Amino acid sequence: MTAVGERLLRREDAPILAGESRYVDDLDIPGALHVTLVRSPHAHARINSIDTAPAMAMPGVVAVYTGADLEGAFAGPLPCAWPVTPDMKNPPHYPLARTKAAYVGDAVAAVVAQTRTEAQDAAGEVVVDYEVLPAVIDLEDALSDRVVIHDDLGTNASYTWALPEPEGLDEVFAGAAHVVKERYIQQRLIPMAMEPRGVCVVPSPAGGTFTVYSATQVPHILKIMLALTMGVSEAKIRVIAPAVGGGFGSKLNVYAEEALCFALAAKLRKPVRWTEERSEGAYSTIQGRGQIQDIELAADESGKLKAIRVRLIGDMGAYLQLVAPGIPLLGAFLYHGVYHADAYSFSCTSVFTTMTPTDAYRGAGRPEATYAIERAMDTLARQVGVDPAEIRRRNYIAPFVFPDYTSPAGLAFDSGNYEGSLDKALDLVDYDGLRKQQSERRGEGSSKHLGIGLSTYVEMCGLAPSRVLGALSFGSGGWESATVRMQPTGKVELVTGTTPHGQAHETCWSQIVGDRLGIAPDDVEVLHSDTAISPHGLDTYGSRSLAVGGTAAALAADKVVAKARTIAAHQLEAAEDDLEFSGGVFTVKGSPDKTLPIQAVAFGAFTGHNLPDGLEPTLAASATFDPPNFVFPFGTHVCVVEVDEETGAVDVLKYVAVDDCGNQINPMVVEGQIHGGITQGLAQALFEEAAYDSDGNLMSATLADYLVPSAAELPNFQLGSTCTPSPTNVLGVKGIGEAGTIASTPAVINAIVDALAPLGVMDVAMPASPQRVWQTIQTAKGEAR
Amino acid sequence: MRVSMTVNGQTGDHDVEPRLLLVFYLREVLGLTGTKIGCDTTSCGACTVLLDGESVKSCTMFAVQADGADIKTIEGLATNGTLHPMQQAFHENHGLQCGFCTAGMVMAAVSLLEEQPNPSEADVREGLEGNLCRCTGYHNIVKAVLAASGTPS
Numbered sequence: 001m002t003a004v005g006e007r008l009l010r011r012e013d014a015p016i017l018a019g020e021s022r023y024v025d026d027l028d029i030p031g032a033l034h035v036t037l038v039r040s041p042h043a044h045a046r047i048n049s050i051d052t053a054p055a056m057a058m059p060g061v062v063a064v065y066t067g068a069d070l071e072g073a074f075a076g077p078l079p080c081a082w083p084v085t086p087d088m089k090n091p092p093h094y095p096l097a098r099t100k101a102a103y104v105g106d107a108v109a110a111v112v113a114q115t116r117t118e119a120q121d122a123a124g125e126v127v128v129d130y131e132v133l134p135a136v137i138d139l140e141d142a143l144s145d146r147v148v149i150h151d152d153l154g155t156n157a158s159y160t161w162a163l164p165e166p167e168g169l170d171e172v173f174a175g176a177a178h179v180v181k182e183r184y185i186q187q188r189l190i191p192m193a194m195e196p197r198g199v200c201v202v203p204s205p206a207g208g209t210f211t212v213y214s215a216t217q218v219p220h221i222l223k224i225m226l227a228l229t230m231g232v233s234e235a236k237i238r239v240i241a242p243a244v245g246g247g248f249g250s251k252l253n254v255y256a257e258e259a260l261c262f263a264l265a266a267k268l269r270k271p272v273r274w275t276e277e278r279s280e281g282a283y284s285t286i287q288g289r290g291q292i293q294d295i296e297l298a299a300d301e302s303g304k305l306k307a308i309r310v311r312l313i314g315d316m317g318a319y320l321q322l323v324a325p326g327i328p329l330l331g332a333f334l335y336h337g338v339y340h341a342d343a344y345s346f347s348c349t350s351v352f353t354t355m356t357p358t359d360a361y362r363g364a365g366r367p368e369a370t371y372a373i374e375r376a377m378d379t380l381a382r383q384v385g386v387d388p389a390e391i392r393r394r395n396y397i398a399p400f401v402f403p404d405y406t407s408p409a410g411l412a413f414d415s416g417n418y419e420g421s422l423d424k425a426l427d428l429v430d431y432d433g434l435r436k437q438q439s440e441r442r443g444e445g446s447s448k449h450l451g452i453g454l455s456t457y458v459e460m461c462g463l464a465p466s467r468v469l470g471a472l473s474f475g476s477g478g479w480e481s482a483t484v485r486m487q488p489t490g491k492v493e494l495v496t497g498t499t500p501h502g503q504a505h506e507t508c509w510s511q512i513v514g515d516r517l518g519i520a521p522d523d524v525e526v527l528h529s530d531t532a533i534s535p536h537g538l539d540t541y542g543s544r545s546l547a548v549g550g551t552a553a554a555l556a557a558d559k560v561v562a563k564a565r566t567i568a569a570h571q572l573e574a575a576e577d578d579l580e581f582s583g584g585v586f587t588v589k590g591s592p593d594k595t596l597p598i599q600a601v602a603f604g605a606f607t608g609h610n611l612p613d614g615l616e617p618t619l620a621a622s623a624t625f626d627p628p629n630f631v632f633p634f635g636t637h638v639c640v641v642e643v644d645e646e647t648g649a650v651d652v653l654k655y656v657a658v659d660d661c662g663n664q665i666n667p668m669v670v671e672g673q674i675h676g677g678i679t680q681g682l683a684q685a686l687f688e689e690a691a692y693d694s695d696g697n698l699m700s701a702t703l704a705d706y707l708v709p710s711a712a713e714l715p716n717f718q719l720g721s722t723c724t725p726s727p728t729n730v731l732g733v734k735g736i737g738e739a740g741t742i743a744s745t746p747a748v749i750n751a752i753v754d755a756l757a758p759l760g761v762m763d764v765a766m767p768a769s770p771q772r773v774w775q776t777i778q779t780a781k782g783e784a785r
Numbered sequence: 786m787r788v789s790m791t792v793n794g795q796t797g798d799h800d801v802e803p804r805l806l807l808v809f810y811l812r813e814v815l816g817l818t819g820t821k822i823g824c825d826t827t828s829c830g831a832c833t834v835l836l837d838g839e840s841v842k843s844c845t846m847f848a849v850q851a852d853g854a855d856i857k858t859i860e861g862l863a864t865n866g867t868l869h870p871m872q873q874a875f876h877e878n879h880g881l882q883c884g885f886c887t888a889g890m891v892m893a894a895v896s897l898l899e900e901q902p903n904p905s906e907a908d909v910r911e912g913l914e915g916n917l918c919r920c921t922g923y924h925n926i927v928k929a930v931l932a933a934s935g936t937p938s
Contacts, residue, residue, distance in 0.1 A: 009876060016884030017872040019819020019859035023885065026818035117802075194823050194831060194885040194919045245821075245885025246919050278824035502883030502920050668879050672921060676882065679922030703828035703917070711910040711923035 003511040003521045004731075007668040010507045011522075012500075021243040024198035024215045025275045032200060032271035033062055035261060036119035038109035038126045039283065040101030043135035043354040043696020044149065047099060047108060051127040055111055058125055060118030063268065065110045067096035073263040075231030078319075079254050081221075081475035082326035088159040091150040091352070093319040095256035095263070101130070102149055102318035103354050104696055105283025107256060112264060112272065135354045135696030139292050139313045142351040149318065149352050158316055159325060162347035163332060163409060169343050172307040176298035180379045186291040186368050187766055188315065188690035190700070191361050192708050195245020196281050199258045200273035201265035210265065212239045214258055217247040217499055218539040221476070223531045225254040225322075230262050241529040244501035248680065249360035250285050251501070252541040253322045257284070282701035287690050288361020290315030291328065295335065295372045298343075303384035303391050307343035308408070310335045310372065314350035317357035324358055325350060329472060330365030330460070330542075333409040337373035338418040338458045338634060339395035344408035354696045360541065362680050363738045366459045367745055374455045374746035378753065379762065387435075388454050388750070389426060393419060396456075402629070402727050411460065413632045414726045414734075417660070421722050422456055425636035425658040428720050434640060442758060447645040450653075451755025455637045455747035461735035462547030462631040479626040480544070481536040482552035484513060484560045486619040488606035490599025492517060492524045494556075497537020498549035499529045503737065504669045505545060509553050511665055512731065516557035517598055518584025536624070543633075543735025546665065551729040552625040558730075559621030564601040567619075570612040571604060572596055631726045631734035635659035637678070639747040643755040648774025650686060650752055657743065658720040661736040667721075670736050675717055677740020683709050684741075685748035687767050707767075756780070788852045792817065793861025801848050807841075808832045810848035811858060819859040819888050823917070830916030833889035833896075834858050840896035842889075842915070859888035862895070871895050871933045880929035882920035890916045894930045903936055 015021045052064035077092040097106050109126050113119035134147045142149075142156045149156055173179055195215055202211045210232065216222050219239040227234040244251065257274050265272040276284060291314050298307040314328045328348040336344055381391035397405055399417040406412050426432075431452070438450040463469075464478035483495040494513050498505055506526040514521035527533050537549075561581060568586040569576040572594050579586045586601070588594040601619060604610060608617035640654040657674055664670045687707040691699045700706040725732030745766070752764055752773065760780035764773055789798035792815060799814055811817045811834065822844060823831030832843040835857040862869040868876065871894050881887040890913065897904065897912040904912065909930045910923070918926060 010879065010881075012884070013876045013881060014868075016881055016887050017859075017868060017875060017891070018863060019817070019888055021884055022818065023821070025822070026812075028816070117804075192919060194829065194883065194917065195821070196823070243884065246883040248919070278826070278829070504882070672879050672882060672925060675922035675924040676920045677922075680919075702826045703824045704826040708917050708919065710914045710917060711927060712914040714910070714923055716906070716927070717922065717924050 002515045004515050004665050006511065006666065008507055008511055008521060008666055010504050012504055012506050023195055023243045023245055024200060024213050027200060027213055027242065029200050029202060029271045029273060032273045033112050033114065033268065034116045034119045035264065035272055035274040036111045036123040037107040038111065038123050038128065040104060040106045040108055042101055042130055042132050043104050044133040045101045045130035046133060047097065047101060048129040048131055050109055052109065054127060055122040055125040058118065058122035060114040061122045062112045062114065064126065065096065067094060067098035067108065070096055070263060073267065074229055074259065076229055078256060078259060079225045079229060079322060080320040080325065082323045082473065084161050084325045084329060084473055085159045088325060089153045089155065089157065090320050091153055095260035103356050104698060105356060106318065110260060110264065112268065135694065137353060137355065137692050137694060137696055139315055139351055139353065142353050143313065143349065149354055156352045158320065158350045158352060160347065160349040161329060163345065165345055166343040169307055169309065169345055172343050173296065173298045176306055177301040178299040178303065178380060178383050180297040180376050180383065182295050182376050182379060184293040184372055184375060185765060186289040186293060188290040188358065189288040189361055189684055189688050190282050190690050190706055191248045191250035191285065191288060192706065193246035193248055193250055196276035196278055197251065197255065197285055198275040199261045200271060201261040202271040203265045203269060205269040209236045210262060212237065212262065213242055214239065215244050215251055216241050217244065217251040217501060217541055219499055219529055219531055220497060220537040220539050222254055222258065226259065226262055229259050238532045241499050247501050248362040249288065249364055249541060252360050253286055279702045282698060282706065283356050286321050286359035287356050288358060289368060290358045291368050293368065293372045295376050297376050297380055299380055303380055303386060303394050305339050305341040305395050308336050308341045309345040312348040314348055315358055316350050316352055317355045318352060319357050321357045321359040323360055326472065326474060327360055327365045331369035333407065333411050334366055334369040334458065334460060335373055336408045337370060338397060338456050340397050341408050346409065355692055362677065362741045364542065366738065367681060367742045370455065370457045370742050371746045375749065378750050382757065389422065389431065392422060392454065392456055412629060414629055414728050415724045416458060416632060416634050417722065417724050418456060418634055421634060421636045421658050421660055424720050424722060425638050425656055428658065428718060429638045429640065429654065429656040449643045449645060449755035451641045451643060451751040453639040453747045453749065453751025453754055455743045455750065457743045458632050458634040459739060459742045460630040460632055461543035461738060462627055463542035463544045464630060465628060466626050476538065477626065478538065478548065479624050480538055480549040480552045481622065481624040482549065482556040483622040484556040484620065486560060486602040488603050490602050492519065493527055494524055494553055495527045495534045496549055496553055497534055497539070498545040499539040501540065503540065503545060504666065508546065508665045508669060509550060512550055512554050513557045516554055517561065518582065543737040546733050547631045547729055547735050548625055548627050550665065550733065551731055552623050554730055555623035555625055556621050559623055560619055563621060564598050564619060566615060567601050567605055567611060568596045571610060627728060629728045631728060633659065633661045633734040633736060633739050635739060635743060637743040637747040639751040641751040641755055643752055643773060645777060648770035648777065650768055650773060652715050655715050656718045657740065658722060659736065659739055660722040660724050661739065662723060662725040662734040663732040665733065671719055673736045674719055674740045677738060678717055678744040679709065679714060681741040681744030682748050685745045685766055685768060689767050786849050788848050790851050790854050790856055792856045793858060803847065803849055805848045806844055807846045807848045807851050808843035811843060817858050817860050821885055821888055823885065828917065830893060831886050831889040833892045833916060835892055835896060838899065840893045859891060862891065874929040874933035878925050878929035878932055880921065880926045886916060886918040890918060890926060897930065898934050903934060906931060
């Protein structure tokens with residue numbers, strides 16, 4: 001009986017359901033002072049002066065600081081760890097702006113008070129004299145340098161990054177039977193993890209140490225970065241991510257408030273805490289997406305792709321956050337999707353704007369790439385005059401297992417069977433039946449148009465091979481670490497460097513390690529998210545945790561079994577090769593009565609009474625896994641919509657997803673990730689947008705304006721799966737955290753365009769709100785007249 | 786101002802500022818941090834509790850408005866360590882991931898079944914409209930509520 005592959009219920013649930021789990025704002029920290037930030041109401045403004053005296057006079061106020069007051073408090077600016085080009089422009093970014101505010105929400109002063117409400121009340125009394133400057137909202141306008149945001153840089157362009165240009169590309173396009181040329185806009189999105197961010201820094205002034213509690217996905221990275229930013233030894237810093245309420249990339253960062261609370265705790269020698277308010281977070285937490293995408297396809301008469309050319313403009317916002325410059329690069333290798341083309345060209349220029357900084361948001365670069373190619377393939381299908389499923393079949397990369405396939409962008413994909421996934425999805429959704437219904441409805445002249453949208457995707461995740469990250473100038477490796485300690489009683493502690501915040505690592509890692517040790521998952525306790533308990537790790541993002549961290553856990557368990565085998569052989573007086581290990585018991589081959597359970601070995605290793613000469617006591621081992629390659633999950637999503645021509649309302653009637661993430665450790669958890677992933681991608685298609693006015697004001701800064709969908713807006717999802725194990729790790733697994741989001745957005749928009757194509761609609765901007773869809777229909781009808 | 790209320794079966798009274806929201810009373814005065822704060826516009830429902838048996842968003846009323854009320858929070862839902870059927874249904878149907886919306890979602894679902902013991906899937910979706918979850922896509926939450934009601938999904 002193995003636990004891997006079972007739908008084991010989550011051990012994480014009980015404390016959450018009982019209301020016991022403690023998120024940062026739930027922690028009772030005696031004597032903690034509260035910080036409220038004074039934030040710029042202007043998108044772009046020079047700070048002439050700040051009068052803190054009225055705020056200082058308010059009840060409970062301990063201190064008020066401006067950027068100038070804290071100039072000596074930091075060893076360096078907030079970090080950007082991904083300098084994608086040697087000449088990338090990166091303006092200094094400090095927790096409090098010093099001379100200029102560069103977006104609405106840029107913090108300019110910090111009020112510290114005894115209570116939260118006293119800090120909030122006093123923040124309203126800080127008087128800031130601004131000289132308002134023009135906002136820069138449009139990406140092409142930003143590139144024109146009409147208004148330069150960071151004076152010292154002299155330009156708004158941060159970098160241009162490109163893959164080597166193939167020769168003769170223009171000729172391929174000139175000679176192509178079909179050319180598709182499209183521009184897509186990836187609107188800005190607000191991640192809106194349900195738990196707002198929060199941080200509390202507890203100093204030990206006498207000991208010179210700091211304990212940082214933060215709502216973060218990356219306690220290990222945060223520790224290193226705080227050491228550098230604050231000029232404090234890593235050994236003096238402990239970072240704890242307690243229960244964390246979702247991240248989706250938004251908590252993969254090193255934020256102004258984290259460094260600020262650290263600086264204030266050091267200065268005031270007291271615990272200092274800050275909890276984000278939701279509407280504040282709309283400005284102060286990174287946003288996602290924000291790209292202009294120009295994509296061109298060249299194809300022959302039959303629609304077979306010859307070349308793909310992509311030009312991006314990436315919106316970095318006002319400053320470069322931790323990994324922001326690299327986000328477009330994570331998509332750069334995937335604009336050909338699941339199709340082959342001999343010639344492939346990609347270039348991205350990223351610019352500063354006077355808006356909230358962007359960075360990784362679920363999928364990070366890959367949803368954008370998938371959207372562009374999947375939309376463009378539908379356009380190509382219409383040009384060629386074939387069904388969207390058929391155009392895909394004509395272009396699929398054939399089924400393969402590494403090292404059979406090298407992608408147009410030069411990646412060695414691990415394994416794939418793209419057409420197999422399409423077949424299964426079309427079957428599940430009854431594609432032929434739907435097309436028949438659609439044609440009947442069109443024949444009847446119904447104003448409720450049926451649309452069927454396909455999205456067949458591949459993505460690269462499991463970040464990442466360290467050498468590849470080095471080649472891409474990323475400031476870190478991509479390995480993950482684990483330690484398995486078998487205790488004297490035979491119970492196990494697994495220490496993982498991953499940092500779960502909803503992904504059920506405790507349950508799933510216990511399934512992996514339990515199986516390898518031949519013990520029950522319940523006997524494996526999983527420890528994580530505290531740098532003092534789990535000293536080595538690179539945390540959770542980029543669908544890496546299972547493929548890299550889960551593999552590390554498996555390898556550490558294998559090392560424990562290897563050491564146990566040595567001890568067991570000694571104690572059973574047999575050669576190691578003569579031992580079988582099954583169900584947690586070592587047995588001498590041919591002598592079924594000579595057995596030793598691994599728990600007994602653990603006790604023997606603890607007492608050390610009878611170990612082979614030279615063998616260290618205790619039964620524990622660590623492993624660090626640096627993956628040899630990314631993993632490449634794939635699948636097919638089909639969305640069926642009804643679009644009301646009269647109102648523009650889009651109703652999602654059916655959603656089928658067939659995903660392939662290789663072997664599944666816990667299918668229940670996999671499905672949960674897919675459900676949530678689909679929903680976030682669908683929300684980009686239909687509901688969500690960080691909309692700015694021309695003055696740079698965020699018009700959707702509250703959850704009343706920013707439309708995170710509720711249960712009422714969504715259908716049930718019908719899931720299927722195929723299984724093509726990855727040959728790059730011992731578990732045969734691929735990532736699944738982001739796949740749903742990567743796949744779903746183009747499936748929804750393709751469905752809407754498919755529904756409205758007879759009216760002449762070829763594109764609809766996101767989010768496809770009823771008003772926007774209705775307007776698009778009117779425009780198309782006008783043009784048709 | 787002096788307020789008195791019964792929370793999870795225990796009656797107590799405290800002096801509070803008139804502007805203190807009920808959710809802060811529960812979290813900071815009583816230390817019942819199972820109830821969460823997810824927004825500032827009464828949109829997310831993470832702070833949902835039962836007030837005299839009906840679900841309310843505790844960020845949208847002052848503590849003084851709850852004077853004399855009988856409040857139940859997530860901490861008071863289980864009986865002697867046995868999960869309430871709704872908590873159990875969320876567990877068995879993987880209706881939670883990060884857990885931040887869970888307290889509010891469970892309380893809203895308990896209230897929903899009080900009003901509609903045999904809801905359809907559409908009823909559940911409409912009934913939970915005021916509670917946002919960013920992780921689950923609601924699929925398994927809806928399944929859990931239907932399971933708790935005994936309605937086949």
